[in-house]
Amino acid sequence: MNLEAILDGVRADVSGHIGEGKVADYIPALAKVDPSKFGMAIVTVDGDAFTIGDAAEPFSIQSVSKVFTLTLALGRVGEGLWKRVGREPSGTPFNSIVQLEQEHGIPRNPFINAGAIVVADTLLSGHEPRETLGEVLSFMRHISGDEGIVIDREVARSEQQTGFRNAALANYMFSFSNIHNPVEKTLGVYFHQCALSLSCIQLAKAGLFLANNGKLGGSNHSVVSAERARRINALMLTCGHYDASGDFAFRVGLPGKSGVGGGILAIAPGRAAIAVWSPGLNANGNSATGTRALESLARRTGWSIFG
């Protein structure tokens, strides 16, 4: 399969749609991103990498980070994590608090904000946020094989100053004893993980283990077991795009996780990890052109997991 040619085809398919959607503007650092950016990277399980556009330019991965903190937390506490967070699609927006009230402080899944805050709380477990964030950063650098990955402190600070709804979620779950550390510390970890800054090529490399039976690309080193990789992929498929997860599965047919920075990580099991970046968001808060590009890629490659 000529992935270079396929990427050219994808570019042709989306060229009339670059800049569509609405850039997230709730913090200045995100609002000022150039809406015409577009990048895509494919890293295959054989270790080959293919890119188009702005694939080497770092962007704020935001909620895509939830995939990696979930992986870390499962490594730390194992399947016991599922006592504190569910595995079902939510049927509600990413920051809804209604479901928490009806289900007594247990978030529906680890990819909505409330669930990711619980995951961050798990990682913290009595340590200082600085230590936990150091661990997250080491993990990202390790799995991507790139020591250059950083957290954007300006973004993190802005998140912290405007994150009152996330503070509401955290305090609310604390009242149900489902946050175990001081709320400010748990939120500190959460806001900083969202501020991780990666390029498409770094992000695809970081996610490759999910396409590669849990192993690092070009090695036999296991990040997680093959079964756990499958399960994380299943969660991405059912819950990775908030209340548009069904639509993404229908149109693209690959496990994926989006972020409000306009990035999406998608996994073609046994084949490749794909990262795409285009800042404009659709009505559900997912990258408009990024989704379109993945739809084109899935059609051109036949990589859909559904046949």
Added chain:
Amino acid sequence: MNLEAILDGVRADVSGHIGEGKVADYIPALAKVDPSKFGMAIVTVDGDAFTIGDAAEPFSIQSVSKVFTLTLALGRVGEGLWKRVGREPSGTPFNSIVQLEQEHGIPRNPFINAGAIVVADTLLSGHEPRETLGEVLSFMRHISGDEGIVIDREVARSEQQTGFRNAALANYMFSFSNIHNPVEKTLGVYFHQCALSLSCIQLAKAGLFLANNGKLGGSNHSVVSAERARRINALMLTCGHYDASGDFAFRVGLPGKSGVGGGILAIAPGRAAIAVWSPGLNANGNSATGTRALESLARRTGWSIFG
């Protein structure tokens, strides 16, 4: 792959769990089913069939029928169907009416009751229920290659006499103009499709086109396009098990659709269709031992779509 040996392994895995769960008892015809029944059938895209247990005994497929009426309706009205029914997991029980109020009479997906009632309404479109049901029956016989498939009239009659919650859903959607035929007629179609009676082997054959790029087994005859087959599979994955769809994807990793009769149809794209039957249901209304058997099968075959 020795599917015969694998089925023996599955049987061994579940043997201590036959009879677990609670048999649906809202109508006498379902309540009197022997809870110790267990059958499983695999039909591969090459046309081979493998069975264990009570795989030849017909049972009430109930909501599994929603997969087939959806297929028919898409053939009839095409993608325009999605104006009247969504494609997102619901986050609520199968017969919830709350979501309908919040979303103005548009059901979340075609696999919850409200959505399947809209699909039935689409099929009816001005005809008499008898004609539409004749068409459904012809379709089932055609895709399974089995003229012996019937509708259990006793079950249908019982459903009709006790289906007040479904009547509520239908009247409610009618008030939003999302049911176009007289409510009784649409419900007549719906209650009868749920009463379709198939054995595991018939059900696996009927579902095979979804594993086979939309084509009938052992032929080049297309039931639907390959793309449509993928999309129906995607819907089964995200929405096929009501509010336990995420859990089924996590544990089994195959598109599937369950019914309260204890049957589940699962699809391994490019490989096989699998049907399992065990009447006892878990708390979410899905076959307890059937789910367990599919989990075992997916592990033993490595057929998970997630890696």
Added chain:
Amino acid sequence: MNLEAILDGVRADVSGHIGEGKVADYIPALAKVDPSKFGMAIVTVDGDAFTIGDAAEPFSIQSVSKVFTLTLALGRVGEGLWKRVGREPSGTPFNSIVQLEQEHGIPRNPFINAGAIVVADTLLSGHEPRETLGEVLSFMRHISGDEGIVIDREVARSEQQTGFRNAALANYMFSFSNIHNPVEKTLGVYFHQCALSLSCIQLAKAGLFLANNGKLGGSNHSVVSAERARRINALMLTCGHYDASGDFAFRVGLPGKSGVGGGILAIAPGRAAIAVWSPGLNANGNSATGTRALESLARRTGWSIFG
């Protein structure tokens, strides 16, 4: 107190607002009502009557009828009624089905549609709708002292043909065993009671027992005990205006019950019953100018029950 002069003052207060609001248009019989109609009647516990405007013209009292069927049902089954219907404001629109799902088929109060349908079901209790409606009509004629009160058959027929949301509510409650008669019969009673046609003067006379310690005006004949009259007044105050009950209490300060025909019955305990009619409805489905007129009347008379 010169009630004649006060009514003139009220008329002056509302004169610039006649015709405001939106006439209910879900059935033709209501849609064709002249929006410029305005009438008001006060009947005191001493038996004096005062009117302005179109106070002698019959209109469809719709949900105001719920006060009278509740009175009849309490007479029939006593306080046991409260096992099947609550006494709390709903916090939702008049025809919401959400609350019913959360509270297992028990409507919040007898003045939302679901609650009034349960009340109608109580009255029916095995009889034919025709008999029950005869009883309702006799009761209305008895308490108003006016044999001319009738049910508008055209309105009732229209309601029946368009009442799919009410049919949804009834079927839904039936599925929770909170409707005991065949759904069509219970709905038949409900749709016909809503089609009762009374003038302001007839309506004020019919409601007078609630202002008069449960007794008919100018007599010692008790319709209900003084305690029951107080309790019905309390329910009207907290639940009589759907999701605007708080606002009506705040602005008017009298127990009241509205209907989509534009009528409102208000009670000044120990003093008088007041009926007002103006077809245009506000956003909450209550008569816009009728509410304004009662606000003016309460201010001018000092009849607020709150001081």
Added chain:
Amino acid sequence: MNLEAILDGVRADVSGHIGEGKVADYIPALAKVDPSKFGMAIVTVDGDAFTIGDAAEPFSIQSVSKVFTLTLALGRVGEGLWKRVGREPSGTPFNSIVQLEQEHGIPRNPFINAGAIVVADTLLSGHEPRETLGEVLSFMRHISGDEGIVIDREVARSEQQTGFRNAALANYMFSFSNIHNPVEKTLGVYFHQCALSLSCIQLAKAGLFLANNGKLGGSNHSVVSAERARRINALMLTCGHYDASGDFAFRVGLPGKSGVGGGILAIAPGRAAIAVWSPGLNANGNSATGTRALESLARRTGWSIFG
């Protein structure tokens, strides 16, 4: 009317029920209160006071304080307050966050927690919590004519340490721009106002202006206008007992406001203010025996506002 004899009758009516219900135990300071306490005080508009039991012993008035901060806030910002908080019963528990999400951060009424936090925010308006609390305390001392009223600092500190659900509500409303001061400061005011400590006799005196057309007892000094007093009474009637407001109106028939400390303030317009205290709470979080005592009092005096 011999109120002394009536209070003796009330005492007889409730004597077998002293100690019923469950004492609030979410903070130690409340949990350690003796459940067998019972006190009641009536202060008439003529200035006479009648008491039974522990009517002179201070207790934590908790949410009863919401009546007084609302009064202060209306004095400060006038009817503009209603842009930030509604006037409708909520149909949900006192600390529900669901309604806030559906209604975009506008609490349903000033007597649920979220509403009272907005009211506290209004009072704060840029000042330091200490100053605002000084003002609240002055107001309480002024209207009760008792300089001995204090805030229980231990209770306030406990509230602050355990108030994560209230912190969730405040952060959530902040995210909708309906809290204008730093969340900690607004919560500081709220937690301290809840810790106001008054005896029944002090509380009845403080509330007397609501029974007295807005005027202080035995004087012509207006705390609020007669119209505002009526409106606050209306709010107490429809919203003063959380999701049991309808039941309280039905059984007692007086405007009232309860607190989890077991106190209730009730108003008999034109007649008297009544305070009752009994720490055991019913399922809705209102004083069990306190409600019973008020029911007895209303029956014995005939003070119901409903006839």
